Each structure stands twice: as C-alpha cells, then as structure tokens.
Amino acid sequence: MRTSWGSATDRGRVREVNEDALLAYPPVFLVADGMGGHDAGDLASRIAVEEFAQLAGQPSATSDDVHACFSRTSSRIRSEFTRGRQGGTTVAGVAVTEHDGGWYWLVFNVGDSRVYRWSEGALSQVSVDHSVVQELIEAGDLSLGDARRHPERHVLTRALGTGEPPEPDYWLLPAGVDDRLLICTDGLTRELGDDDITRVLAAVDDPQEAAARLVQDALERGGRDNVSAVVVDVATATAPDQSHATAPRSAPDLGPHLWDEMLNGATLPRSSTPTADTSTTPPAAPSPHDAQEDLA
Secondary structure (H helix, E strand, O other): OEEEEEEEEEOOOOOOOOOEEEEEEOOEEEEEEEEOOOOOHHHHHHHHHHHHHHHOOOOOOOHHHHHHHHHHHHHHHHHHOOOOOOOEEEEEEEEEEEEOOEEEEEEEEEOOOEEEEEEOOEEEEOOOOOEHHHHHHHOOOOOHHHHOOOOOOOEEOOOEOOOOOOOOEEEEEEOOOOOEEEEEOHHHHOOOOHHHHHHHHHHOOOHHHHHHHHHHHHHHOOOOOOEEEEEEEEEEOOOHHHHHHOOOOOOOOOOOOOEOHHHOOOOOEOOOOOOOOOOEOOOOOOOOOOOOOEEO
C-alpha cells in the first residue's frame, strides 16, 4: 500500500513552548500532546514519539507492536520523571497493518487527540476522546455544542504517564483507495469545527499543504494551544505483496534522543548529520505564556 503524507505543528499564539510531538514515517503516523508544562510535557510527548519511531521503516505494524510502544512509553515516563516532576501525554495515530490478506488502518488513541477519516466526501471522527466531557455526552448530560464551552473540556480520563497501565483504544479500518486520514491534537479541534476541517481536506489535494493549512487556520482563529496535524493519503490500495511500495520520503537514522529542535517542537527523529526532509513544515508563531491540561 502506498501512502503520502504531510505534517505541521506550531506552539500557537499563547503557549511558550510546544509540548506537542508528532511522527510521520510509515507505517506509523501519530501526534502526542504533552502535559505538565516545560521540561515535562514536551519530554513526555517526545518519549512517546521515540518509542513509536522504533516501528518506522517496517512495511506494516501489528496491534502487538503498537501496544508494546504504549507500554514502553508509559514505563519510560514513570522512570524518567523523578524528584516530583509530573507529566504525561496523549497519543493518537494510525498504523498501516495487514489483516487476512488485506491492508488496514490500525487506529489507536489515549487521551483527547483525534483521528478523523475523510472518505467518499464525508468526514467522520474515528477515535473517541478520553475526557470528562465525552463521558457527559455519552451519558446524555451534555450536548456537542455545549461541550466546546464546558469548563472541564480539557480534563482527561486517560493519558500515558499517570501511573496506571496504558489503556489505548483500537479500531481496525479497511484501507480504501480514496481514504484521507487526519491526526491532530486538541489545539486544532479547539479552534476548528468539523465544517472547517472538511473544507480544507476537500479542497487541498496535497497532504503537506492540507496539514499546513489546517494549522494556519487554527492559528488565525486564536491558536490558544499547541497545534499539530498529520494528513495521510492512500495513494493506491493494492495486494499485500506490494507492501514495500510504502516508503518514507527520507531515511533518518533513528538514534535515541536525536530531535530536530529547529522544527519548533516537531518530532521527526533525525540523524546526527542533518537530512533533507519535506514531510513536516511547522509554521512559527510567537507566544506569551504557558498553560497545562489536567487529569481527572
């Protein structure tokens, strides 16, 4: 299965640091939204990307592969956050996987970062938020419209690094030839509604331009949080014996703790010597002060 993708991230117009991190390297595409402030949230989200980056370059990833990444991320956050430092991260993404001889998207999620699917002219949210407001919606105690203004809209019920074993949710979706997936942090969905997202995904063919446009639109609406987006297209959906056609645009060395800090908090693993990469284009933006998400 061939894929093409684009990604963008920005610290926004309010936060001082970008605690978001993202990985866009087949077979895994994800965003992570760190919590805990500087030197905690950004570290937690990057630990997540480091662990999932171990799958980069494989033709596909199984659910066991992905779950092992969640477990390693959770363990590392607990072991590296010492002396009272507290932090955690959300993780949402998709992995290209093979099932019963066909190609699928394995969607995974912990927290309130999201995965959307754009297919046959319709946008659908695949992942389900792990948040207080989502529980209120499911209980019938809160409408979708009121959820965007609810005072506890950022309070999470699940995240990595809380001390509890990771509890990701998974969905297995057949890969269609016209599929387009959007993976984003809540900094994007806080500013843009479904209609705004649909308009961009429908109008902008190039995935890199689409990701950059979504982040830019979120900034123009206020950019009150870090904003990250990854857009993944299926170029063609073919037989499993063509799996090697799914190839990354670049070939970074996946050494540990090597991150391109010039990408404004973006999270592509890089080699010790710079490599050309066009899959992430983070627009820059200034910011005055920081804020944090809370765990229930």
